[in-house]
Amino acid sequence: MIALDGVAVRYGTSCALDGVSEQVPAGQWLGIIGPNGAGKTTLLRSIACLVPHAGTITIDGHPVSGLRRRRLARLVAYVPQLPGLPPEMTVGDYVLLGRTPHIGYLRMETAADRQICAGLLGRLGLSPMAGRTLATLSGGELQRVVLARALAQEAPVLLLDEPTSALDLGRRVDALELIDELRRERSLTVLSAVHDLTLAGQFADRLLLLDQGRVAASGPPASVLRDDVLAPRFGPGIHVMATDGTLVVMSRRPAARPRP
Amino acid sequence: MSRAGPGRMAATGGPNGQAGPAQADAAPAGAAQVGPGAGPARAAADPAPTPGPAQPAAGPADPAAGETAAAPATIPRVRSGRAIAVAAAALVAAVAIGVAVGPADLSLPTVGEALLTRLPWHPGLSVPAVAVTIVWQVRLPRVVLGALVGAMLAAGGAAYQGVFRNPLADPYLLGVAAGGGLGATLIIITGGSQALLPVAAFIGASLAVAVTYLLGATGPNRTIISGATASIVLAGVAVAALFTAVQTYLQQEHTQVIQQIYAWILGSLATASWSDVAIILPYAVVAAALLLAHRRLLDVLRVGEVEATSLGVDIARLRLTVVIAATLGTAAAVAVSGLIGFVGIIIPHIVRLTAGASYRIVLPVSMIGGAAFLVLADVVARTAQAPSEVPIGVITALAGAPFFLFVLRSRRARRDLA
Numbered sequence: 001m002i003a004l005d006g007v008a009v010r011y012g013t014s015c016a017l018d019g020v021s022e023q024v025p026a027g028q029w030l031g032i033i034g035p036n037g038a039g040k041t042t043l044l045r046s047i048a049c050l051v052p053h054a055g056t057i058t059i060d061g062h063p064v065s066g067l068r069r070r071r072l073a074r075l076v077a078y079v080p081q082l083p084g085l086p087p088e089m090t091v092g093d094y095v096l097l098g099r100t101p102h103i104g105y106l107r108m109e110t111a112a113d114r115q116i117c118a119g120l121l122g123r124l125g126l127s128p129m130a131g132r133t134l135a136t137l138s139g140g141e142l143q144r145v146v147l148a149r150a151l152a153q154e155a156p157v158l159l160l161d162e163p164t165s166a167l168d169l170g171r172r173v174d175a176l177e178l179i180d181e182l183r184r185e186r187s188l189t190v191l192s193a194v195h196d197l198t199l200a201g202q203f204a205d206r207l208l209l210l211d212q213g214r215v216a217a218s219g220p221p222a223s224v225l226r227d228d229v230l231a232p233r234f235g236p237g238i239h240v241m242a243t244d245g246t247l248v249v250m251s252r253r254p255a256a257r258p259r260p
Numbered sequence: 261m262s263r264a265g266p267g268r269m270a271a272t273g274g275p276n277g278q279a280g281p282a283q284a285d286a287a288p289a290g291a292a293q294v295g296p297g298a299g300p301a302r303a304a305a306d307p308a309p310t311p312g313p314a315q316p317a318a319g320p321a322d323p324a325a326g327e328t329a330a331a332p333a334t335i336p337r338v339r340s341g342r343a344i345a346v347a348a349a350a351l352v353a354a355v356a357i358g359v360a361v362g363p364a365d366l367s368l369p370t371v372g373e374a375l376l377t378r379l380p381w382h383p384g385l386s387v388p389a390v391a392v393t394i395v396w397q398v399r400l401p402r403v404v405l406g407a408l409v410g411a412m413l414a415a416g417g418a419a420y421q422g423v424f425r426n427p428l429a430d431p432y433l434l435g436v437a438a439g440g441g442l443g444a445t446l447i448i449i450t451g452g453s454q455a456l457l458p459v460a461a462f463i464g465a466s467l468a469v470a471v472t473y474l475l476g477a478t479g480p481n482r483t484i485i486s487g488a489t490a491s492i493v494l495a496g497v498a499v500a501a502l503f504t505a506v507q508t509y510l511q512q513e514h515t516q517v518i519q520q521i522y523a524w525i526l527g528s529l530a531t532a533s534w535s536d537v538a539i540i541l542p543y544a545v546v547a548a549a550l551l552l553a554h555r556r557l558l559d560v561l562r563v564g565e566v567e568a569t570s571l572g573v574d575i576a577r578l579r580l581t582v583v584i585a586a587t588l589g590t591a592a593a594v595a596v597s598g599l600i601g602f603v604g605i606i607i608p609h610i611v612r613l614t615a616g617a618s619y620r621i622v623l624p625v626s627m628i629g630g631a632a633f634l635v636l637a638d639v640v641a642r643t644a645q646a647p648s649e650v651p652i653g654v655i656t657a658l659a660g661a662p663f664f665l666f667v668l669r670s671r672r673a674r675r676d677l678a
Contacts (some may be wrong), residue, residue, distance in 0.1 A: 073572030
């Protein structure tokens with residue numbers, strides 16, 4: 001279980017997060033939504049201790065700020081929005097980087113590390129490209145390769161920053177389905193920042209709406225994906241419709257503005 | 261199916277090598293749609309390691325994913341053996357040429373026999389004593405010293421390019437050259453003993469790096485990951501400028517020794533002796549061992565500092581250890597040979613362009629290749645205008661730059677250069 005209590009992050013004088021409290025039970029998926037600059041990325045980074053935070057963040061009772069890097073990397077795998085992808089690195093070598101927290105400081109990967117990664121490549125349908133360089137892959141393939149690297153950490157908590165932003169609409173659903181399958185297979189706790197509110201509502205168990213660093217709303221998707229909750233943050237063009245029991249969030253041009 | 265060349269990612273990536281997966285060029289996400297010819301064809305055209313053929317299927321291949329190809333049982337190791345063998349062959353050839361060539365007209369058999377006379381099991385050879393002296397006291401120490409200096413400069417450059425994630429980094433980045441130059445200048449203008457020259461150069465070089473590191477890596481807001489890399493590099497620029505200013509001032513105040521100072525700064529192996537080899541050898545061994553031990557971590561760092569941190573790497577410790585190791589090696593090299601430029605920047609890049617960008621390849625191959633390159637450059641330096649010598653730094657740039665440009669242009673554009 002991940003518990004956030006009064007988490008605050010300041011960048012210089014500006015406050016990126018301000019008093020965020022939330023609890024995520026093990027095995028759940030928390031979708032973090034909010035307009036640009038709301039603090040979604042900062043929240044994920046503070047859980048991975050990549051920015052210093054005030055307040056407390058605990059994973060199964062351990063405050064993350066007190067853990068050594070290697071220990072933390074065995075608990076939390078973090079996928080940034082724009083991962084560094086060395087163009088000359090092969091897919092296999094890239095996924096092996098995920099074993100780093102399990103390898104001693106100056107040690108090398110063991111045969112077991114290599115087998116674990118080969119298994120992940122098989123699971124994600126990447127085996128045929130194990131020897132190819134990252135530069136030769138498409139966006140959808142890269143997205144799965146990065147996911148495979150994160151899974152190689154074998155951490156119970158997966159932090160994903162906009163995992164689908166580079167994908168077309170069909171691939172987004174595929175990617176989130178894959179994450180959902182893996183979450184159930186491996187009992188992962190997933191926290192992901194998502195821009196696509198409709199998909200966020202369909203995949204996440206709970207949504208956390210951030211606005212200017214504060215929690216504007218949190219709860220089951222149906223309680224957050226409402227016109228009166230979203231419109232103040234995203235603008236008056238936001239409209240939630242229910243179709244076949246699914247909440248669809250649309251953005252429209254406000255009707256009041258005449259066409260030029 | 262994306263068939264774009266490897267330049268694509270680098271071209272879209274910023275200077276940090278950050279290339280987002282933004283180029284979603286409509287390739288299917290399912291593995292089943294990957295053309296069977298695409299993988300092997302690409303792999304065959306690429307020097308990077310490929311999975312071995314006919315590996316047995318294993319691993320939890322998911323039938324639901326429409327997996328058609330057998331999952332390899334393991335991820336193959338980075339193959340560095342061939343590149344190391346090629347570099348080692350080049351080094352052996354360079355050493356042979358270095359020992360065989362010189363102003364004294366010794367025949368090849370004579371050189372060979374002279375070499376053998378110092379070995380414990382040598383047969384009863386009758387070689388002129390002067391030949392033995394020339395080979396063992398003049399040529400061999402110079403060749404060995406050149407090899408050690410070349411190895412240290414190339415390894416230092418490769419390590420700095422990795423740890424500072426900057427393709428322009430060279431081993432003098434943090435002030436080793438300026439500090440060594442000031443130390444040497446102080447000894448020359450005060451008329452100190454020649455024996456003190458390497459000591460002073462070593463101390464000056466190490467001091468400059470220590471000042472750079474203390475000012476650049478510590479201070480407020482340096483707690484987690486906070487642009488320490490850039491501030492260290494910038495501190496190095498400032499410290500180097502400061503030391504160089506003092507050195508230049510002292511040099512202009514003592515014009516009677518300016519040529520001696522200038523000769524040291526240009527770098528030379530002309531006075532090489534076994535005592536110089538003894539000075540550099542322990543540092544070279546420690547530096548080489550430490551740098552090689554960090555080859556995997558430097559590969560982790562290729563994804564960027566933030567992600568490497570999230571993978572459990574202590575960036576500050578990694579950076580400090582690599583800087584200490586590289587400084588020991590290059591300061592010792594500078595102490596015995598002066599400032600030989602260009603080796604530390606071109607050799608690692610030639611290795612990246614021709615053999616692969618993994619530090620498991622770049623570090624060992626740069627060491628061996630740098631050693632071979634400097635031994636050959638020294639042969640040219642002492643024979644091109646014999647009996648006078650051309651400064652070796654002139655040769656490294658004169659011969660190295662065109663070769664480097666040739667490799668840069670002939671290889672696929674914009675590969676992974678840091």
